[in-house]
Amino acid sequence: MIPQIERQFGLPTSAVGIVIAGYHMECMKEIKSLMWIYVLLGNFILGSGETCVMPLGISYLEDAVKSENSPLYIGLLRTGVAIGPLIGLNLGSVFANVYVDIDSVNTDDLTITPKDTRWVGAWWIGLLICAGVNILTSIPFFFFPKTPPKEGLQDNGDGTENTKEEKHREKAKEENLGITKDFLPLMKSLFCNPIYMLFLLLSMPQFSAFLGLFIFLPKYLEQHYGRASADAIFLVGLFMLPPICLGNIIGGLIMKKFKITVKKAVCMAFWLSLSEYLLSLFKYMMTCDNFPVAGLTTSYEGLQHPLYVENEVLADCNTRCSCLTKTWDPVCGDNAIAYMSACLAGCEKSVGTGINMVFQNCRCIQSSGNSSAVLGLCNKGPNCDNMLKYFIILLAIDSFIFSVSSIPGYMVLLRCIKSEEKSLGVGLHTFCTRTFAGIPATIYIGALLDSTCLFWGTQKCGEKASCRIYDINSFRRIYFGLPAALRGSSYILAFIIVRIARKFQFPEDTDSSETELAEMKLIEKEDDCTDVHRSPKVQNDGELETML
Numbered sequence: 001m002i003p004q005i006e007r008q009f010g011l012p013t014s015a016v017g018i019v020i021a022g023y024h025m026e027c028m029k030e031i032k033s034l035m036w037i038y039v040l041l042g043n044f045i046l047g048s049g050e051t052c053v054m055p056l057g058i059s060y061l062e063d064a065v066k067s068e069n070s071p072l073y074i075g076l077l078r079t080g081v082a083i084g085p086l087i088g089l090n091l092g093s094v095f096a097n098v099y100v101d102i103d104s105v106n107t108d109d110l111t112i113t114p115k116d117t118r119w120v121g122a123w124w125i126g127l128l129i130c131a132g133v134n135i136l137t138s139i140p141f142f143f144f145p146k147t148p149p150k151e152g153l154q155d156n157g158d159g160t161e162n163t164k165e166e167k168h169r170e171k172a173k174e175e176n177l178g179i180t181k182d183f184l185p186l187m188k189s190l191f192c193n194p195i196y197m198l199f200l201l202l203s204m205p206q207f208s209a210f211l212g213l214f215i216f217l218p219k220y221l222e223q224h225y226g227r228a229s230a231d232a233i234f235l236v237g238l239f240m241l242p243p244i245c246l247g248n249i250i251g252g253l254i255m256k257k258f259k260i261t262v263k264k265a266v267c268m269a270f271w272l273s274l275s276e277y278l279l280s281l282f283k284y285m286m287t288c289d290n291f292p293v294a295g296l297t298t299s300y301e302g303l304q305h306p307l308y309v310e311n312e313v314l315a316d317c318n319t320r321c322s323c324l325t326k327t328w329d330p331v332c333g334d335n336a337i338a339y340m341s342a343c344l345a346g347c348e349k350s351v352g353t354g355i356n357m358v359f360q361n362c363r364c365i366q367s368s369g370n371s372s373a374v375l376g377l378c379n380k381g382p383n384c385d386n387m388l389k390y391f392i393i394l395l396a397i398d399s400f401i402f403s404v405s406s407i408p409g410y411m412v413l414l415r416c417i418k419s420e421e422k423s424l425g426v427g428l429h430t431f432c433t434r435t436f437a438g439i440p441a442t443i444y445i446g447a448l449l450d451s452t453c454l455f456w457g458t459q460k461c462g463e464k465a466s467c468r469i470y471d472i473n474s475f476r477r478i479y480f481g482l483p484a485a486l487r488g489s490s491y492i493l494a495f496i497i498v499r500i501a502r503k504f505q506f507p508e509d510t511d512s513s514e515t516e517l518a519e520m521k522l523i524e525k526e527d528d529c530t531d532v533h534r535s536p537k538v539q540n541d542g543e544l545e546t547m548l
Contacts, residue, residue: 042127047434049134053081059423062414068259070414075252075407079245082403086245088130089237096121096230111329111375113355115228118328118457118468186421190428194500195416200429202493207433208441209483214240215442216449220479223470224288225388226380239396247403255408262415265408266501270494272405277487280398284480286391288384290472291377293330293338294345296454297471300337300364317346317364326458328468331373333365338377340455345373412497415506448478 061077062070099105100120112119190196217240221232254260260268290297295313313325323343331345332338339345346363358374365371417425450467452474457465 049138058410058414059426062422063419068256071255071260071407071411072249072252074410074414075248075250078403078406078410079248082241082244082248084130086237086241088126089233089241091126091129092121092123093230093234093237095123095125096228096233098122098125100124109354111354111357113228113376114230115226115376116330119229121229183424186424187428190417190421190425193417195412195497195504196425198493198497198500199413199416200432202490202497203429203433204437205486205490208437208445209486211438211441212445212483213479216445216479219449220475221388223475224472225384225391226288226291226377227388235392239392240399243396243400244403247400248407251404251407254404255411260408262412262506263501263504265411265415266498269405269409269412270491270498272401273409273494274491276398276401276405277484277491279394279401281480281484283391283394283398284476284484286387286394287476288380288387288472291338291380291469292336293340293377293469294364295340296469298337301366313340313344315364318344321346328455328457330375330377331359332376332378333362333373334371335365336378337365339364339373342373347373412501416504445478445482448482449475452478 058074058077061073065073097114098121099110100122102122114121214236217236218229218232221227221235222229227235255265292298294300295315299312300315300317314323321343323341325340325344327341327343329341330338331342331347333345342350342359342362345359345365347359348361348363350357350359352358355375358372360370360372362371362373365373413429414422414426449470452471453467453469454471455468457468459465
């Protein structure tokens, strides 16, 4: 959706990350577009609703099931979270082929196709469908119990099941009250937990890298491999998200089948993630050339240009045409070189209408043909298509390994903190990664990608709009180089966690599901006794004598 919103509102990539930037305010007022408000409000509501599913939902699930079953259930939950974007991307690829103004524009009169960088698909239709589905799926949440029944507490026939369940609920209620009452002590306990703090710190560069790669992946496929926006979105949804879903399930099954402890999970997550990181570096070598555009990446004689030089847009073949150098209406000549407009190609006449228009007698096109041109950029050729196939295969393998490693990694986060700290710890982790990693990453990565732009579009008010074409070599270096640097630095912290985890005493080392069941059986005996050390109501010897 990022490329579609970028073109819909005419914003640079960096501005899309924050929805609106200060220097665009006056221009937005001039064109009287207030749609960004709805996008901003929708993201705010989406984030509020997501909190109940991921941070709090995972803690709820962890408390409701046996410890050995928890990785599988969490893997299934994360699979469901990945299926949502999969469906959304497939919807987006369908509606990206539909022009955004479906009622007010006659598509037969359009001179651009979905492959054109100026094309804006009907991205808003998918949001309406997903909003309706979200409303339907929210209904079952109203019937969830306030306190989850602990898995494994079955009726043993002696009539004590209700008593045990009631005691368990009272215990959970006391823990929940303790979270709100002892907020500062719990925060202090989390900050003094070395495993938790190191995991929190390494999650931020990891999440920044993943978000930058995922959000701008359709743009990369579009610019680097010459794919249409709809095709790029479809490829991401088809070859990235299904391996993630499969990896989440397999990761949970492995931990359940082999009963992997937290200390083993630390090593498993580290080596799998490191292997995926090293394998992902090979994607940098699957390259294609820039689009051959005369005056931008190629000279009018067909020689490669390093960078855009404005005065080289004009040549001897088009100087008498009085062409506008800020216009982007590309045509592809029969010499396999594109031009920013038919005028700059020196074309004298045209035949046909709409997307079937053909320009003829183009003086700048030096070929053995009839010196004609058609609308759109030229294709990059079969070599680039082969590179795309290798890239997609490697992307699917990387996504699978990444998701398998994420389950043991997430279990380390859940098991390194106490049960009463779980909701707060997961919520704090989500808040920090989204606030200090997710929001800035879209801005600074988008700004760096904008710096590789060769030709900017122009809004009606004169402000800079979305980029039409990038220097793909610089784009690739930033797109892969910055996330690689972020992730590479995080493995220093990961290695420290592996070393510390060997001597760290996790809660599961002393508390198991059997221990919890034993504690439930001893509740009745504890009610018959009075523990002076546990009773905050015993204030002095007089009260103690009265109780005795």
